[in-house]
Amino acid sequence: MKKNRIFNTITLLSASVIVFIVLAALLFTGIIDEYNGQLLTLAGIYIIVSLSLNLITGFTGQLSLGQAGFMSIGAYSSAIAMMNFHLPLVVSIIIGGLVTAVFGLLIGFPTLRLRGDYLAITTLGFGEIIRVIMVNLETYTGGAAGLKGIPSFSDTGDFLKDSIIKFSWVYVFVIITIVIVNNLINSSPGRAIVSIREDEIAANSMGINVSYYKIFSFTMSAFLAGIGGALYAVYFGYLNPVMFWFLTSVNFVVIVVLGGMGSITGTILAGVGFTYIQEWLRFFKDFRLVIFGLALIIVMLFWPRGLMGTNEFSIVKFVRKYIRKEHEGGSSKPSKIKGVK
């Protein structure tokens, strides 16, 4: 048992390091240019926010249309932490997450009584209220004109170096987010959360404090979305409440559904895919959004469960399978000889 655990940890750790080294090397050698590096970084931020949404919608079963609102709280609070209080980057990002978590907690309570579409419209309402508040808090947020001059991850003037550093920052946070969501879901509290999605009444009858776990999930989701928002602020160096209106929330819902509700790997794939598709569609200029809308309809009509459904692609299982095949390949030879005899 213990051996397995160590094996799993090492496999996952080395997989994430290898992916990082490969991507960083591709960036460094220019095989992935700075433009694509920027896109990958943006995709990372989308993945973080989408995973936060998947936690509340895909795993807990509570449809939220206000994730952009959470994101904006994280973005503005971390920007203010850096610009007005001159706190270091990491601290500010974590503050962004924590402040958002507090809001998630506050918003979680009133939404306990609501379900389905009522919850969806309420979260949408919260998102819009937050946006209006951001517009009106001009002293801190710059209002509708926006907030400029947020410090960047790296500002050496060397584009290549900057883009690799930006990418690395976001990559680390993506990995942390994946670990948090994955480990949470595959633990007993995580199963309690998923049981709420499956059947609230049965969960209650199995001794699970449904209200507690709904709020917990909301708070956790808000925390992660806040982190995503903070990274977003630093990535763009500029914030405007318009960046967080309700269609932004819709984008994250689209990523989660495209990837498969309740699939972490699905969200990751869809997050990258979505970022690139949005970029490619720029070539179509004015037709961009028409095609995007049509694509959404077509995917929903013909591919309703998304890329992954609720399945996961497991690196550990993949590696295991590969090793076992090698092993079996080795051991099958003697038996063949036996057969010949």
Place this chain on the structure above:
Amino acid sequence: MSVMEAKSISIVFGGLKAVTNFDLKLGKGELVGLIGPNGAGKTTVFNMLTGVYSPTSGDIVLNTSREGHNYKSIIKLKPYQITQSGVARTFQNIRLFKDLSVLDNVRIAFHFNVKYNALQGILRTTAFYNEEDEITEKARDLLKIFNLQDKEKELAKNLPYGEQRKLEITRALATNPKVLLLDEPAAGMNPQETHDLMNLISFIRNKFDLTILLIEHDMSLVMGICERIVVLDYGQTIAVGTPEQISKDPKVIKAYLGEGV
């Protein structure tokens, strides 16, 4: 010594008296049947006992000590608190966690006894691994009793109907109850399956030191294993007694078969 008592509970739904002055004393280790025609209010009684509905009047008390007399009212408690106090149930229209594995269905029921918290789960501490191993093993042991051990990886929704009912009982047992409420456990089963289930219910009662209250339509099941039977009709208790007494009670016969028999 009673384990659970309903003291004259009633519930009214928008003017309709669904259950009136229902009394019940469940003795330790008893296996009691709750029967009655369709719409008599049997499931409503279950829902009141488990906190899904709160009675309009009356009281429900639970003996919290295993040996002595330490009664507490559970009438204000939420369903999950009642389960945590030792009352578990199954549902008439199966309510499994359909898209989760058989094993996870059972492991979820262990949750409130799990001591490690979410942070330890995220950080994968030793406490996490130890307890996960422990509850997985416990869950497998329970599944074995119901002969479901080979299906632990299957999704609950893919099990045949009879096995879904069994899984529900397994899941309820995993909450480590003192009182188990079974809502039509044999519904949809054939006579052979019903017979096996009867034996199984007697077996778990002894093995887990349970007190069982069961709703059933299948008379052979109720008559075969229950020591005592309560008959409900139009929300009122019309008879209480041993299976023999009940089967001869004219009021019961009238309720089931109508006048003139």
Place this chain on the structure above:
Amino acid sequence: MNFMQEFGQQMVNGIALGSVYALIALGYTMVYGIVKLINFAHGDILMVGAFAGFFVLTANGQDPSKISNPLMLVLAFIIAMAVSALFGVIIEKTCYKPLRKAPKINLLITAIGVSIVLENGARVIPWIGPNPKQFPVLKDIPIIDGISQMIKAQTGVFISPVQILSFIIAILLMLMLFYIVNFTKTGKAMRAASYDMGAAQLMGINVDNIISVTFAIGAALAAAAGILFALNYPQVEPYMGIMPGLKAFVAAVLGGIGSIPGAMLGGFIMGIAETLTKGFISSKLADAVAFGILIIILVIKPSGILGKNTREKV
């Protein structure tokens, strides 16, 4: 102007705006009542209707700056409502019907997709384009002007011709809807389908047709609301349906989604809340107040003001 007059004026503005919201909310609520779908594209159907009306009113040699012929206005309403109804039915048949048994979130995303296509499709169509177009103004129609002046003289409260038209149209359409839903066979079938679609089907009701009719009626009401909106501003543009759509949706939920009187009540509450906030607090906060009211009401009564509280059977 004293406070009471100011308040009265804002109330009138609010009721006028609210009657338009109510018209849009009716579409949301009727569709939701039957197929349990939040039709995100409903606001864009409103835009489609407004443009249809715009083309009627500016066609062949009319004065594009004002409407003076009441008959043309009537024609514009009829054509706009017909065009939108057609759009509503086509969208339902092609995009929503195949997903009737799919998870609700898929349906929701499809609706969002339809909404994006309509908005941006309008932007790339050469006759429409992304820029706002001036909508003809309601002017010099003697009856309406007369009523407006009379009320001004009597009470000191000014009710503009567009507002008077909004009241009249909204009340007329609501009466028609009331009649259809309560006193026709189709209405009976609609009520049956919204109560229990499966049972309605077993009773021999062609549920597919009923759903189409529901979409058509909802879309027609939105088209009328679209023209009223366009007359008020007075301009039309592809994104014009988003905010009124969203607010009407809030109105429908507020009143209890699925309930027709609820949608009307919700519409009026939203309209009045918006104008009072704009008049007495801050115009920038109007949207926040609207959503704030929604949240407060839902927290107190989770199924909306007139919505039925359904208890899940255990």
